[in-house]
Amino acid sequence: MSDPIKLTVDGREVTAPGGQLLIKAAEEHGTYIPRFCWHPRMKPVGMCRMCLVEVEGPRGKVLVTSCTTPVAEGMVVHTKSDVVKKAQEGVLEFLLVNHPLDCPVCDKGGECPLQDQTLSHGPGESRFVEEKRHFEKPIAISELVMLDRERCILCARCTRFSDEISGDPLIEFIDRGNHTQINTFPDEPFASYFSGNTVQICPVGALTATPYRFRARPWDLEAVESTCPQCSVGCRVSVQASQNQVLRLIGVDVDATNQGWLCDKGRFAFEHLRAPARLSTPLVRGADGELHEAGWGEALDLIASRIGAVIAERGPAAVAGLGGARSTNEEAYAFGKLLRGVLGTGNLDASLGDDPGAALLAGVPHRATIDDLERAKTILVWGPDLKEELPVLHLRVRRAATALGADVVVVHPRATGLDRDAAHVVRYRPGEGAATLQRLAAGEGDLAAVRAALDTGPVVAIVGRTGLAESADLADAVAAFALTLADAKVMPVARRGNVLGAIDMGVHPHLLPGRVAASDAAARAALAAAWGCAVAVPGRDTSGILSGMADGSIAAVLLLGCDPVADHPDRKAAAAAFDKAPFLVSLDLFLNESNRTADVVLPVDTFTEVEGTMTNLEGRVQKSNRIVPGVGASRPVVEILEDLAARLGGSIGAGAAAIAKEIALVAPAYAAVSWEALDWGRGRDGIVVAEGPFTHTPERRATDPSVGALTLHLGRVLYDGGTMITAGPSLARLAPEPAAHLHPDDASRLGFAAGDRVTVTGNAGSAAMAVAIDPTLARGTVYLPFNLGASIGNGLEVKVEK
Amino acid sequence: MTDRILTVRMEAHPTDSHTMARYEATGGYAALRKALAMKPEDIVAEVKASNLRGRGGAGFPTGVKWGFLAPTRPRYLVINADESEPGTFKDRQLLERDPHQLLEGIIISSFAIDAHHAFVFVRGEYPRSARRLQQAVEEARAAGYLGRGILGTGFDLDVTVHLGAGAYICGEETAALNSLEGRRGEPRIKPPFPAVAGLYAKPTIVNNVETIANIPWIVMNGGAAYNAIGPEGSRGTRLLSLSGHVANPGNYEIVMGMSWRDLIFGIGGGIPNGKALKCWIPGGASAPWFTPDLLDTPVTLDDIAKNGSMAGSGAVVVMDETTNVVAAAWSIVRFFSHESCGQCTPCREGTTWLQRILERILAGQGRPSDVDLLLDVCDNISPGLRWPPAQTTICPLGPSAVSPITSIMKHFRDEVVAMIPGAVTAGV
């Protein structure tokens, strides 16, 4: 875009940035030009011809598509002339020639651009008397998406999305001319993590999502804008519900985060909200050793008396709390206040040992925002496969690489979703990360060109754990290196939705709310004054709590939306700890591997059911909103915790709104954050909290362990055994089978072929699974997707045997 | 005065005009030697001075097109040998019978525009043309006319013969570029024009076979000599493909300016079987039709345009008095419907709709409203039904399907109406 220019639209002089597309310039000045194929987030193709306008030229007025025509100085445009109107009527009549007009049974009916524009710009009747084009309808093109080719108007939005935006072109135009159709390859379904976006942007009812098909009419839906909790990107969503049930999520277009897109996990995981297995009443373990339904009073009384007894007998240091990374900030704050203030324990942690460390997450200097990717010249990604863990961040990096000209450098033990668009790809074996970093920093050998690329700033370094077998120190070391680069910013990444928010709320042994060091006695005293009760000194983190549970020094544990047995990288150690927990309370949606042995399980309200805020990986605070009630007797976490606090003789605050105000008062970084400021329409891009006061200087202290011939790469996949995946019917079936992935050279050296059954043995167990061959894997590495039902620990040493 | 440029060799040497030996023996590649000693910009100047106009259909001045090239490198030359306009078969003769003439033109043109890789997009249905051209390429490479350091100069050139696979639309230059990039042969939105962003988004010149086959002669004889042949606006010779109801169909290299009567009744030998002339298409299936009242107008680009049609690809299709013009129009509309790439709505839906209305009329199931409907559907593809056509479409294929319908409605409306039960012939 260049300097503003003046043009005339329908006789009115307007100003627009030079080079802006006419369709957009007109719209920004209140002239809506009808369109089907044009989408503001994709390159224009001018195919549907609906946006034709007349532009005056040296040889008279010419019809041009306003979606492909940039504005120019002195341009004179007519959008409502007789010629334009006739052309638009003609295009609509042509589009309806083969459209089935099955609107009464079409999910799109009522929110259909073809319907709406036919009403506003179309002819009153069709003169087409011939038989329409017929296709089998609808056909399933994936587990999630159905295609009705008769309704399709061939606008190429879906094909362009999959090629241009998500980079997995699995749907395409097939055949030619009047026989053209959208389809997949015969035996290759549209298995994209982003397929739901094509449903959202389809201008007719050609693409429909199985979770929503025939569930509602658009005019029966109510909607609220909210924040997707599925990962720490924090995509803006419109949650749409009918009759107290969430029926779909639609991506909201904000520049800051998702630019309108969602991943399919974020879009479809809402099914877990009404899953049959969801807890709807408190459960208390009876004398028979089984969990039984109980009333809230009974359950809370039991918790208060048992925890009170533990504190009385063993002191508050025998009590611990884990979780909060899936909660709202208000819930996490309440949890931390209950533990630190009311119960007096400093044993609390929202981080489960599977992220790059709370210090880096909360304290990194020069933190990058997602939008910094729009300006970055070089992007270093040394962390998780973003496509698997933070899918919409993957789209933003991909956009930077493919549309904005950034050079992407990917460092990972195997191919990631970004490799195809990366300028440089570096492979290394887990366990050799420190040496690889050393070589990269020095620009040694084949890494000279990579190192040189990193000299072009602005640089954004996306840093995290490539896998769970690797030390978090490596991410810290990478961040330290990245901060030495010219004009560099660092984005530490972790997956769980509100992990940074929970840490910011003080659910961490060493941090008080607002990133204040808990070791600072003055800070504790100030907080104590605000809370009206003593604030505990720093206690144990997750691994300390787990070992305390195992050795008996921790006697009571509260879990807030947290399943360490499934999610902790060392699942065996977590399971051993939980086997010994004397008193265990879980606030959760489902029974899971950790709370199956709990003494009390409390059903909670969750996303779409409570109001609050979340903080994404940038430190961007965004609002989550309520549109449906919880299920059965479930209650909001803050109310449960307040009732519990009262039974223990304390208070944490009455309700989330009050807590939100308190956060702004006691958490310095959150002083400017209020629900009012974040509410719909005013603060759509959220508020990025300032860095500090706690800061962390990353250090190159990582060293490589000595490892054997094979090391473990324990990476996450988008669809795993997580409860929000497995509880909903649509996503549950998408989780892959666990497999031991080997480089072909290693497989042949070891005498394995694809499909062979093998036993994989790690530092904490063995599991049987099939061999898969992955030529993209670093040699000497076994890649095992995490949380797919096979657990062998997270040590680097691994063996594969027949 | 020269009256033939392109077909001299093939006529004089019917058995071996396609070989390197014959080509060299008849002065071949002398123009290349001369060109390589010239400055590239001087070659462009000669081509500009020749007033050579493109022979693919649009008739754009070749030298001017070359002058539009963006300064960036690499640049590409693409030869459009996707000759598919119904009635046209001239390029096939040039490819099969004198491939070196084209190849020499390619090498000179590439040198002139600083391209080091040229592609010849030969339609898939012309394997013989592709074979002859490929053989010529291999002979030329062996003789040092292609490859690295051509004829001892620093000029390198590679020529790839690319076989199409059955899609008329690839004759549209940007569709050809998409096809060469391994994509569907769908026309691109212009601008950007290929000279700015063409093959692989690099500056690219797309020229027709016949156009480039003229280049060696222009280099040898000078642009001024070429500009001295034929009437203004239609300089040089022109290869016309004559077909249909004519006694002597075939390709004829002519100097433009003769009358249609001389062409159809003189060169063409008139209408066979004692039949009368009903109408003809002056420039390929896309062109509006002419009727005998224009027989004595000149065959030049400008005169044809002035009379409401175009010289197009040089295909003249003659129809005698027995012709069912509705069926003939249907054949052409069906062609465009079949060849529509399908990306833009008016062409994809409109051409097929037109085809089906004509099929109904031909089957005796026309409706009185169909006459107006045909014209209004045409109007929604080509607003105003004027010439040269406006278009609601991306490329000119859609309006091409309109030409036969507006032609029969203009000249033979009564015949159309007579085929529709219940329709009333309008008295004038």
Added chain:
Amino acid sequence: MTWPDTTLARARDIIARYPEPRSAVMPLLYVAMRHDGRLTDEGMRQVAALTGMTAVQVESVASFYSMYKRHVGSHVVSVCTSISCHLLGGRDVLAAVSDATGVPAGETSADGSVTIESVECIGACGGAPAVQVDYELIEGVTPDKGAELCRWLMTAHPEVVHGDDLQTRFGGRRSFPAGPPDPVGAMGPYPAFGPLGTTGGEA
């Protein structure tokens, strides 16, 4: 990779003729047809692997063009019915060919020997009506000769068809003097072109 090494080597040669691998998709689709006798899913997957495209991107390209055929017999007989051939009896030739073979346009004979199709202009308007067998051209074809041509194809099962030979036996007037005979013929329902490895019957 399922293609034999010689075919893969040819594919790599073809890819080397273009600045970008994707540009080779069209010639490689012909190579795939030569390998399988027709266009197959497996062939398209192979082309996808060689060009770095997804299989559906290859299919999208292949299905755009009319000469890549999933369903086709040993020979494809293409009868032109575009305007010049239309005016001079192309549809009569098509009818005669269909009658003689019992195969309607667009279909393949039960024995798999021939596919009959009505095609748009094949650039032989001066010799209309025109027919192609495996894209080898025969001009000036009468309905009787067209029928005879098809009967011959279905009984003789020629391995290679030569345009000049067919022209002599089944054709009439040509668009222009053809020059010397071409020694090369077609081996199946795809065009005969050296770089594709699809030529047969060199003299």
